[in-house]
Amino acid sequence: GVPFIVAIDGPAAAGKGTLARRLADAFGFAYLDTGALYRGVALSLIRAGNTDPTESEATKAALRLDLALLKHPDLRLEATGGMASRVAAMPAVRAALDALQRRFAEIPPNGAAGAVIDGRDIGTVICPKAQVKLFLTASVAARAARRVKELQDKGLAADLGAITAEIEARDARDAGRATAPLKAADDAHLLDTSDLGIEEVFATAKSMIEKAR
Numbered sequence: 001g002v003p004f005i006v007a008i009d010g011p012a013a014a015g016k017g018t019l020a021r022r023l024a025d026a027f028g029f030a031y032l033d034t035g036a037l038y039r040g041v042a043l044s045l046i047r048a049g050n051t052d053p054t055e056s057e058a059t060k061a062a063l064r065l066d067l068a069l070l071k072h073p074d075l076r077l078e079a080t081g082g083m084a085s086r087v088a089a090m091p092a093v094r095a096a097l098d099a100l101q102r103r104f105a106e107i108p109p110n111g112a113a114g115a116v117i118d119g120r121d122i123g124t125v126i127c128p129k130a131q132v133k134l135f136l137t138a139s140v141a142a143r144a145a146r147r148v149k150e151l152q153d154k155g156l157a158a159d160l161g162a163i164t165a166e167i168e169a170r171d172a173r174d175a176g177r178a179t180a181p182l183k184a185a186d187d188a189h190l191l192d193t194s195d196l197g198i199e200e201v202f203a204t205a206k207s208m209i210e211k212a213r
């Protein structure tokens with residue numbers, strides 16, 4: 001039958017990835033981190049020494065995206081995220097990554113019965129018919145603190161003030177752009193995770209999916 005799609009959108013560092021991975025594991029669904037695609041485009045440009053790409057340069061990088069790059073340790077750097085949000089505001093870059101995402105939702109890999117897909121525009125643009133849509137939010141303070149902890153756990157340096165500023169800049173750019181801005185779909189469940197642990201967020205999301213199946 002039609003794959004069961006769980007769309008998870010929300011701002012930077014709201015906990016989308018952790019939740020998406022847990023849900024995919026629990027239901028045997030495939031998982032696609034669409035932010036990693038934009039980060040991959042950004043990283044390929046950064047590695048080529050192009051930190052101020054035109055739309056056409058960024059689009060070429062998107063069309064030639066080497067999926068092996070999505071495993072590069074620099075993919076998670078805040079600098080890569082910042083550059084990702086700049087190329088993600090370019091309509092032709094989004095169009096270049098569109099087909100790959102839609103194909104994943106139509107035919108999830110490895111014969112999975114469904115997919116969990118996270119990003120900014122999954123419930124609104126990529127999978128408007130997703131059976132379950134979640135929109136995760138959290139205060140800037142909670143998200144910055146989480147990002148600092150994530151970086152520290154990886155043994156990387158983390159400055160709370162700088163990360164707070166970067167998250168705010170990225171949110172403003174993602175929500176303010178003309179094409180596929182960050183926003184909750186009308187039929188999305190809003191989940192504020194500021195004061196919730198991952199177990200509570202997971203349990204809430206899991207029961208929403210069970211109800212919808």
Ligand code: C5P
Nearest residue numbers: 034035036038084085088119120121174
């Ligand atoms: O989710 P993550 O922080 O890895 O995403 C990096 C950037 O990629 C975001 O700030 C956003 O600008 C962009 N993005 C997007 N649409 C998506 C996923 C990510 O515009 N579906």
